[in-house]
Amino acid sequence: MTETGHNSIGHNSAELFARAKRVFGDGTTRATIERDPIPRYITGGKGAYVTDVDGRRFLDLNGNFTTLIHGHGFEPVIEAVSRQIRSGSCFANPTRHEIALAELMVERVPGMDWIRFVNTGTEAVLFAVKAARAYTGRPAIAKIEGAYHGAYDWAEVSQASGPTTWGDPLAPSAVGNYRGMPASVLHEVVPLRFNDVEGCRRLLEKNAHRLAALIIDPVPSRAGLITPDPEFVETINATARKLGIVLIADEVLNFRQGYEGASARHGFRPDLFTFGKIIGGGLPIGAIGGSKEVMSVFGTGEQRAPLPAGGTFSANPLSMVAGLASMTALGQAAFEHLGSLGDRLRSRLREEIARRDAPFSVTGVASLFRIHPKRQAPKEFRDTALSGAQSATMTALTRAFAASGVILPNGAAACLSTPMTDNDIHLVGDVFAEFLSTHSHVFESHTA
Numbered sequence: 082m083t084e085t086g087h088n089s090i091g092h093n094s095a096e097l098f099a100r101a102k103r104v105f106g107d108g109t110t111r112a113t114i115e116r117d118p119i120p121r122y123i124t125g126g127k128g129a130y131v132t133d134v135d136g137r138r139f140l141d142l143n144g145n146f147t148t149l150i151h152g153h154g155f156e157p158v159i160e161a162v163s164r165q166i167r168s169g170s171c172f173a174n175p176t177r178h179e180i181a182l183a184e185l186m187v188e189r190v191p192g193m194d195w196i197r198f199v200n201t202g203t204e205a206v207l208f209a210v211k212a213a214r215a216y217t218g219r220p221a222i223a224k225i226e227g228a229y230h231g232a233y234d235w236a237e238v239s240q241a242s243g244p245t246t247w248g249d250p251l252a253p254s255a256v257g258n259y260r261g262m263p264a265s266v267l268h269e270v271v272p273l274r275f276n277d278v279e280g281c282r283r284l285l286e287k288n289a290h291r292l293a294a295l296i297i298d299p300v301p302s303r304a305g306l307i308t309p310d311p312e313f314v315e316t317i318n319a320t321a322r323k324l325g326i327v328l329i330a331d332e333v334l335n336f337r338q339g340y341e342g343a344s345a346r347h348g349f350r351p352d353l354f355t356f357g358k359i360i361g362g363g364l365p366i367g368a369i370g371g372s373k374e375v376m377s378v379f380g381t382g383e384q385r386a387p388l389p390a391g392g393t394f395s396a397n398p399l400s401m402v403a404g405l406a407s408m409t410a411l412g413q414a415a416f417e418h419l420g421s422l423g424d425r426l427r428s429r430l431r432e433e434i435a436r437r438d439a440p441f442s443v444t445g446v447a448s449l450f451r452i453h454p455k456r457q458a459p460k461e462f463r464d465t466a467l468s469g470a471q472s473a474t475m476t477a478l479t480r481a482f483a484a485s486g487v488i489l490p491n492g493a494a495a496c497l498s499t500p501m502t503d504n505d506i507h508l509v510g511d512v513f514a515e516f517l518s519t520h521s522h523v524f525e526s527h528t529a
């Protein structure tokens with residue numbers, strides 16, 4: 082269908098949303114799309130800014146959920162994709178581009194010998210969990226309560242548990258993520274609490290006979306964007322190794338923390354890694370990497386692989402060239418720039434909080450930050466639960482940012498991108514300061 086006749090209806094976000102609701106049920110095709118009360122329809126973006134169909138311009142702190150590390154319309158990606166699409170978008174054969182991106186990744190990530198490409202982070206997690214099962218012959222996994230790893234059933238367990246469902250802190254309940262989730266899935270997942278050294282050791286030891294893997298996001302964003310304590314990292318490394326549990330580092334989001342990724346930065350020593358988001362330069366991608374020993378389950382070319390893994394669009398050359406262009410431009414200097422922007426922004430936000438003794442805290446590292454409506458920065462997911470008043474504060478905060486021309490994701494990970502400058506950091510700091518000055522009536526009733 083073309084944009085003619087009745088399909089041209091929809092010049093602003095409200096009209097487009099009304100039209101969308103006729104075909105999408107809830108109005109969009111992603112549960113994660115923000116709406117307050119309607120989504121913002123985008124016409125385009127350049128650098129750190131996007132423009133919507135209503136003619137507004139915003140500093141984008143979402144970057145398609147942390148994907149666009151170089152912002153929008155990054156020229157090297159545009160050139161690489163334009164060149165490639167003239168030669169073909171996908172083939173039932175390999176291309177040299179997948180080798181080049183694989184070489185870049187293997188060269189950067191310590192402890193990673195081999196890699197395979199897929200199309201999303203969800204798929205990367207799915208294959209990493211299956212690889213751990215194929216390697217160990219065990220069915221179950223352990224994961225961190227509240228951590229998001231995409232839409233594979235086992236990885237979804239306890240992703241959105243809360244005070245009424247999460248149960249005993251010494252033995253967290255496995256909580257389903259959708260109605261009808263098979264009960265067998267819940268029996269095959271052991272939820273752990275982030276930074277809980279003794280609890281993790283105990284639960285891993287108790288369940289070792291059935292655990293194929295422990296999947297861990299080094300700085301789980303949805304669980305609070307909390308950094309791991311060094312003792313926690315060492316316990317996870319040592320316990321997984323001792324018990325023969327495959328340690329999977331989910332770096333789909335956090336690979337953006339540095340040249341070698343987040344595990345290297347925080348000291349995790351995984352057997353397997355999952356990647357996505359930034360490594361595709363804005364096109365769909367996912368990847369599973371790891372030691373030769375565990376990755377051998379995908380096959381070594383000699384006989385039928387213990388875990389065959391295909392995929393119609395996996396390693397498609399458009400994603401490969403876009404990823405290569407984006408990652409090549411992401412050298413040490415780019416990471417230093419992002420890290421210094423992040424440090425300055427987190428300091429500025431903390432200064433504004435301290436100046437007013439406001440009930441907020443800030444977590445995050447490198448190009449990632451998160452604002453919490455709590456005086457004490459959370460150490461684990463359970464500390465992030467919000468009261469009704471605190472939720473209302475976060476809604477007011479996101480609205481105030483939007484009204485000042487800044488997209489701040491709803492309580493999720495917010496991120497910076499390489500085209501950002503000091504001016505953008507000042508803008509975010511100023512908007513937050515203004516919010517704290519004008520909205521104290523909204524948050525002064527908080528108790529925490």
Ligand SMILES: Cc1ncc(COP(=O)(O)O)c(C=O)c1O
Nearest residue numbers: 201202203229230231333334357
């Ligand atoms: C840590 C982590 N793992 C997995 C995923 C799933 O990736 P995708 O949305 O590409 O399926 C995400 C997405 O946000 C993520 O943050």
